[in-house]
Amino acid sequence: MWIDAHLDLAYNAGLGRDLTLDLEALRSRDPVEGDTATVTFSELRRSGVGLCFGTLFAMPQTRFSAGYTSWQEARAQALTQLDQYRRWQDAGLIRLLDSAAQVREHAQRYDAATSPLGVMLLMEGADPLRDVDDLAFWQAAGVRAIGLSWGQTRYAGGTDAPGPLTDRGRELLTGMRELGVAQDLSHLDEEAFFEAVECQPRCFASHSNSRAFVDGNRHLSDEMVRAIGERQGVIGLVLLSTFLRRGWTPDERRVDLGEVRRHAEHYAGLIGWQGVGVGSDLDGGYGNEKTPLGIERYSDLERLAEALPDDVQEQVMGGNWLRWLEANL
Template identity: 45%
Template sequence: MMVDAHLDLAYNALELGRDLTLPLAELRRRDTCSEVPLVTLPALREAGVGVVFATLWVDPRRYPTPEEAHRAALRQLELYLRWEEAGWVRILRRRADLVEHRVRWQQDRAPALVLLIEGAECVRVPEEVAFWWGHGVRLIAPAWNRTRYAGGTREPGGLTPLGQELLWAMQAQGVALDCSHLDEAAFWQALAVFGGALCATHSNPRALLGGEANPLANRHLSDAMLRALGAREGVVGVVLYNLFLDPAWRRGQPRLPLAVVGRHLAYVAAQVGWERVGLGSDFDGGFGLHEAPLGLEGPADLGKLAGWVPEPHRPGVLGENWLGWLARALPA
């Protein structure tokens, strides 16, 4: 069973108008977006991707207020629930759900979703964490760019006082912390106040991306951040976006070779151990086929990445490391 720890499924369906219940080839024939889609629910099933961390991601440029973001996130949640009711997916809420899913998946190959809020503006006040937890959310990433809670990508800064309250509410409720997109100052403050399960669902090593000279440096993880995640038993999902694999790459240029992904996997493993390395493709998270490495035409090709992983660790990187993390992070 493979695991992809970051897909913006509901965003693609609702904001881009993509029918993700279609076969991937059919969606590509119908799609009018500039980025060629990489994911549909049938494609995940056929590929053997058994678990997906599925986001509630609300674009702050389109929904700039907490109330607008809240309503948009609810629409995404409702879509996931409709997919579950129709049998397209299962939503994992507790450890027992994961155990049951691993048995059922052998027969039906229906992917399971772990619901993740990316960028927490839809959480109107920290006390609302309990509401989202009750509706199935099991991870929250406080930042995307800067939010009311924390500094983020391109917009540095630490935790705000409201951000500390959010983390306290998350820990009290048993919601895990996704550190992806957190600015480094906010990251260290978060680790100091948050004692629950944490991870980075879709982040790459800063050292391979130009270090501090990269304008997107704070989107990526420093070596110290990687080691801190490993020390807290956090798993790091490597992103499969060309710009986050090679800072010199630009849209319209040839796709990068898969070996570049291998370098990122190995670098993360050198900091945290192979048992803490996973995949967080972010396929369709603002990019598509031509912005992904050559050879990754859809979920079915994720297994190719095993060729850059030492043989004993291949099942872990492709899925078992994330499954082990979920077995610890999901509530009993």
């Protein structure tokens, strides 16, 4: 059973995408314009992925998008997504997993033909939390990991928004450490990053590529990679061309899977293969126009496995995340 550490399933449902359709049917009536969908439940079933980290992702208002302007609005978005995951669970499409024992049992019994998709809830950007006292509510709802930032949040600096942890962010990380909620370091600006890994060392980066090949604070410097490796964290490879090659633009030929391998090998050289996993983000605001060549739909994921060195395929495609979950959930 393979594991994908980053999918925005409920967020996509909120955009009006019906993920219960076959991919061709979804594409023929996709309400989202400009990006060609690659992810549905049937694609996941065919891919070999039996467990994913499913995000609660509240979209803030930006120059490019409508979104929340207050924590109340962010919380409302996350609650709607939580409800969506629960309705999918009621329909037998997914199974929410919130303990190591459940993950172990799911992995042992997983049968692609009959099992629901296992989902661990991951909150991407902490603005839906009113404050640290709201953490217990989300933990009880099944959230097992939180990333403090996306862009800037009330908790920390993030992508294209450099800055440190705020006092609120420090309090939240302390609360997460006490309650055993892990920290997702993807999107965190490095000024916040090195203090954050001290405050809550139970960590991973669900979807982050290497800054050795792409510029900007969305990507991990070697020093950040080592800090994750020292804490037995795992890093998920993102399958987005702009995050794979410096300066790539959509009018160029898409990058090939050898370039994903390059990021994987770079990480392995720093922290060993046990620190490398997949966090595809294949439904994270982009479509087939920006996926690597060969990944034309989610069920093509086995081509990523084939692009990796033979002896590490299974651990990168799922074994490393499984070990992390069994040790930390």
